Amino acid sequence: MQIRITNSLTRQKEPLRTLVPGKLSLYVCGVTVYDFSHVGHARVYIVFDVVQRTARRMGLDVTYVRNFTDVDDKIIARANQNGETTDALTTRMIAAFHEDMDRLDCERPQVEPRVTTHMPEIVAMIEQIIARGHGYVVPGEVQADGSIAQDVYFDVRTFPPYGALSGRSQDDNADGASERVQHDARKHSQADFALWKSAKPGEPFWNSPWGNGRPGWHIECSAMACKHLGETFDVHCGGKDLVFPHHENEIAQARAANGQEFARQWMHNGFVTIDSEKMSKSLGNFFTIRDVLARFHPQVLRYFLLTAHYTHPLNFSDRSLEEAQKRVLAIYEKLAAAEALLTARGMASGGQMDEPELELVENARGELQDALCDDFNTPRALAALSEPIAALSLALDKPKAAGALDVIAQVRAFLHEASGWLGLFQHPPTTVVEAIVAQARDRLFPPGSEALANVERLLVERQEARAAKDWKRADEARDALTQVGAEVRDGPQGTTWRPRLTDEA
RNA sequence: GGCGGCAUGGCCAAGUGGUAAGGCAGAGGACUGCAAAUCCUCCAUCCCCGGUUCGAAUCCGGGUGCCGCCUCCA
Incomplete structure (x- = not known):
């Protein structure tokens, strides 16, 4: 080529x-x-x-x-x-x-x-x-x-x-x-x-x-x-x-x-x-x-700057950065989930299995190389990642399905390889996810701030209401949290919250 | 004034002759006490006019709009 x-x-x-x-x-x-x-x-x-x-x-x-x-x-x-x-x-x-x-x-x-x-x-x-x-x-x-x-x-x-x-x-x-x-x-x-x-x-x-x-x-x-x-x-x-x-x-x-x-x-x-x-x-x-790096992770800025072909102008805006952040975060979260799952199954090394390569990954690998060799078409290269990522998502959603672990391991290995070409997605996934979340949290709810205390208060209130099955009060607390930019998530491990990552409001 | 570039769905953005990648947003569904997150599905005929061609977002001509260089600039 x-x-x-x-x-x-x-x-x-x-x-x-x-x-x-x-x-x-x-x-x-x-x-x-x-x-x-x-x-x-x-x-x-x-x-x-x-x-x-x-x-x-x-x-x-x-x-x-x-x-x-x-x-x-x-x-x-x-x-x-x-x-x-x-x-x-x-x-x-x-x-x-x-x-x-x-x-x-x-x-x-x-x-x-x-x-x-x-x-x-x-x-x-x-x-x-x-x-x-x-x-x-x-x-x-x-x-x-x-x-x-x-x-x-x-x-x-x-x-x-x-x-x-x-x-x-x-x-x-x-x-x-x-x-x-x-x-x-x-x-x-x-x-x-x-x-x-x-x-x-x-x-x-x-x-x-x-x-x-x-x-x-x-x-x-x-x-x-x-x-x-x-x-x-x-x-x-x-x-x-x-x-x-x-x-x-x-x-x-x-x-x-x-x-x-x-x-x-x-x-x-x-x-x-x-x-x-x-x-x-x-x-x-x-x-x-x-x-920019005071507000967005370096990987987000890098991703954003590669979303358009290098010969074209690229318009800089909060909205575009936030969109890039959303995508980068989602991919790193999937990588984090993949890593956690593979580690749990003792397959941490990944990509060293004997299984034949998935056609999907093989195609994406070819498309990535073709795109970059064709005048460094990074938007095309980034698009080439989408199918494998979708397959990874599906496998993570149904890890017990036949071949799911194999898909997860192979896509993860592919993304690792792609990172060498693009300089994206090579960092320890949980580190990036935490960094992005922490950055937003420190901005909206600085440590020791009244805003943070308010969030904690509302979380406690909601927990109490939920324990009492007082759904109306619980929802009110959640709405109040959403209002100030704290997104609540109930999970099997209990309730967690995240700062809103976009800058609207 | 000279030279050059761009115009694709709500937004961003690939695609240089054969019937429109991808992302974000949106809609529907699954899940959830309700949500969020996540997963599945759906969602454009390519600025205008004319021409070439069996066939054009893609070529040619003419418009309109935006931008760049001609001064330091990545």
């Missing part, structure tokens, strides 16, 4: 091509570490985590590189604002990013290069670009010692393929855009972009042939990708908003510097939206990953 991807360069679905058979080199643009990451970032890295997992499971030896941009105007501004060094800020934010990604079960890339540790490579690439006639040097900022440092620009007009990825001509760029971009007389063309920026007072800087300064925004990815994956590598990925100018510029720089192809295929994921509008820092309509 071949993996097919939507290649942004051709705008078509085509087979994933690897330069070296059996090996896949993957570069994903990482974050600029000046703040906590938001849900839009979460989507990118979860999507490409699934890409990476799928490729590995299809037998490819994957080298996954994801950078940190740790030098940038916004970082400098934020560090000043916070009264800390850029280094302190970026170190903190990288740690926070790792923490977020770990919670979301995104596997770590093989290499996570930082701009600040790749200055020699960056400077060398800029020198190459200049040497080959695609870059030029102009006077920049006056330095403390009175000298004038230099800026370096990429000369877009010397690179005819410019615009191929984003599908725009250089003339297009000149028009509408130019009125919003401040005119710079030093540039040959207003579309030219900075390769190296001379240092302003108080900014962090690195020494270079052009004086003290720092790299422009795009060059770091060209340099780090070439260093860690080679001048030509397989796939370069990122959010759709990076197509232009970031990726367009990366291509121009790398190819201008070394004459090689750079990334052979490109993948871009769609935005997370709110009310159909892009979630972004500039619009201010974003939620950080931490904001």
Whole structure:
């Protein structure tokens, strides 16, 4: 089976091509570490985590590189604002990013290069670009010692393929855009972009042939990708908003510097939206990953972000999160029930039986793989889980039916296998169920709160009424509990209650 | 202004030529003192108009609506 991807360069679905058979080199643009990451970032890295997992499971030896941009105007501004060094800020934010990604079960890339540790490579690439006639040097900022440092620009007009990825001509760029971009007389063309920026007072800087300064925004990815994956590598990925100018510029720089192809295929994921509008820092309509994880389990957020195809926009809303939560919880509850039952029957290991594989599971396994190989169609992959889950439900409902235990064991084993592809449903089920319930309980009925005391009071009252077979009073108590968001359940083990998991009311 | 994307049941969402996956909600049933949870069953002809084709949600043309990029952005 071949993996097919939507290649942004051709705008078509085509087979994933690897330069070296059996090996896949993957570069994903990482974050600029000046703040906590938001849900839009979460989507990118979860999507490409699934890409990476799928490729590995299809037998490819994957080298996954994801950078940190740790030098940038916004970082400098934020560090000043916070009264800390850029280094302190970026170190903190990288740690926070790792923490977020770990919670979301995104596997770590093989290499996570930082701009600040790749200055020699960056400077060398800029020198190459200049040497080959695609870059030029102009006077920049006056330095403390009175000298004038230099800026370096990429000369877009010397690179005819410019615009191929984003599908725009250089003339297009000149028009509408130019009125919003401040005119710079030093540039040959207003579309030219900075390769190296001379240092302003108080900014962090690195020494270079052009004086003290720092790299422009795009060059770091060209340099780090070439260093860690080679001048030509397989796939370069990122959010759709990076197509232009970031990726367009990366291509121009790398190819201008070394004459090689750079990334052979490109993948871009769609935005997370709110009310159909892009979630972004500039619009201010974003939620950080931490904001969301304070209310929803990481598996719920991950599941939600995989419910739409990665190339499409995905609308973020409480309602969607709650729907995802409902589904994730239901599946983990079934897994918990399966585990309990199998343990009780001494079949805890599961999936190691001699019975022939159930056709249903076999089909689902094939569909899961087909779906993911077909351009990482996660909605289809999630749908493939439904039939086995339905079979599991039925078997759990009638565990004494012929073959029921076998179904339970096999579906459980299948879900465990699916979790390797999707990064979902691999956690100890009772832990997840308890975490989700506890999160809602602590929100609605914090420990020691009057709300919690009220629930306990009503529960006692209902118990007394029930003992006296006073159904009217018992129902009143239950209605009152429902009213405040506590759902009562009578079971053979006695009465339990759960906080309402949705946020209505 | 230039370039591009999307429009499927109440909501979310797959599906690129052969008669609409899946999830949530809803309805009916089982279970329950009543409920909840759980289980079973049911529930769309694909924005509008025209065209191509034996046959289109899927291709072409024209509308309408929404969104994105062109400035920092995942």
